[in-house]
Amino acid sequence: MKYKYIIIGGSAGSFQAVTRILESLPKTFTMPIFLALHRLKHVRTGFVEALSIKSKLPIVEPVDKEHIKQGKIYLAPANYHMYIELGNYIALSTEEAVNHSRPSIDLSFYSAAFAFKEKLIGIILSGANKDGASGLKYVADAGGLTIVQNPDECQVRTMTTAAIKTARVDYIYTTDQIIEFLLKLPQ
Amino acid sequence: MIITQDDITLFVEAIKSVSDYDFSEYSIKSFTRRIEKILVDYKTDLPLLTNRIRHDDKFLEQIVKDITVNTTELFRDPKVWQTIKYRILTRLNDQDKISIWHAGCSTGQEVYSMQILLNELGLLEKSDIFATDINVDVLDVARKGEYIYRFNVEYLENFDKVIKQNPFNESEFFEVPYEKYFDIDKSKDTIKVKPFLKQKPTFFKHDLVKDGDIFHIPFDMILCRNVLIYFNYELQNKIFELFYQYLKEEGSLILGIHESILGPKATKYTKKGLYYTKK
């Protein structure tokens, strides 16, 4: 099996796609998943709970230096950037927003691409700014697989069209196709 | 330009060779990112930067300040402050003195949040408060206690949650006007803390990596929030050991909301929800 980690970035309009993806994954899905999702500035709590309702896999907002484990989903905490470090753990930072965003999708994607190279699948979903486009390019350049949600399906298409313009994209998929693809991955 | 791990190591070694600063155990991703930002801001490259810090002390000091991340807020994470108010300070009520250390206090919002809380509880007079940081510029701002209103106004909501409301008893409500603690001038876009809040805290430079114990008093409470995320795991453990020595028996350690004692030092502390106490 080639791919071992998944990172998903999204912003405005991505919540539905993310919840649908998460609820479709079986308990036996072992690949760790990292979620770098923008959220409203004042909504700092309750997001994990909202995402967890239908997910069979545990979702956590990691603490700094937390070890990455199989079968877990890691959501970048509100107002922190989330990095993947060499040595299989997560690091957080409160440095200034990038592209007006903290968490920054690009920063998480850069670090994941650097740490996991060709073992990584990067997915960009609906969103209202260009964050994530450059991050997805890093994933592609490091030999990883790239997927972008079909802009026609997105509530806001800015993020996905920017990603398609910037990065080498392997697949442009609807949410259903993304799910189908993930379920077919050898575990 | 892509910065490699080796470039960073050389840079850190250069700083070490000409100063007391040691960044060798900082968290590598965020440290590298700071350096990338500095290279862009100064329109330079890493060899040039490394060379210049070797010969220019003033410049080195500036770069050290640029490396640090100073984001902070009034009553950041209100839940933590509610815990301090109702779970920690209530236990310290009967003591003659309360000693508190803010390690990595940045521009002081955390320190003044604590002052306000202590004052509301009638504990300010008997408190000793030390607030330290590696970056002397943020300490100057902290001493002034003057901030830009538009960057801080959103955190007055946190003030309401911590000072006006009691999450453990929803019928309780304290009408505390902002003017009790702040002079707000919207036309000048400033929010200043009242002078009486500036009397207690002593702000001074202290580098957690190398400065060790300079207080010689044990603490009831150490706050070190969103500072250790910039340190690697090994350095974090060293600091947890230091804090252990500085704390009184049963003293409280308050970390950032997404920080945790993960390593061998965990056995020396008891985790109590949002904070730790010394065993």
Ligand SMILES: C[S@@+](CC[C@H](N)C(=O)[O-])C[C@H]1O[C@@H](n2cnc3c(N)ncnc32)[C@H](O)[C@@H]1O
């Ligand atoms: C993100 S701020 C946290 C401010 C505040 N505690 C809060 O949580 O809102 C981190 C602070 O740690 C300081 N810092 C970084 N390295 C340090 C060191 N070695 N010793 C002391 N302070 C340090 C930085 O200068 C910065 O002001």
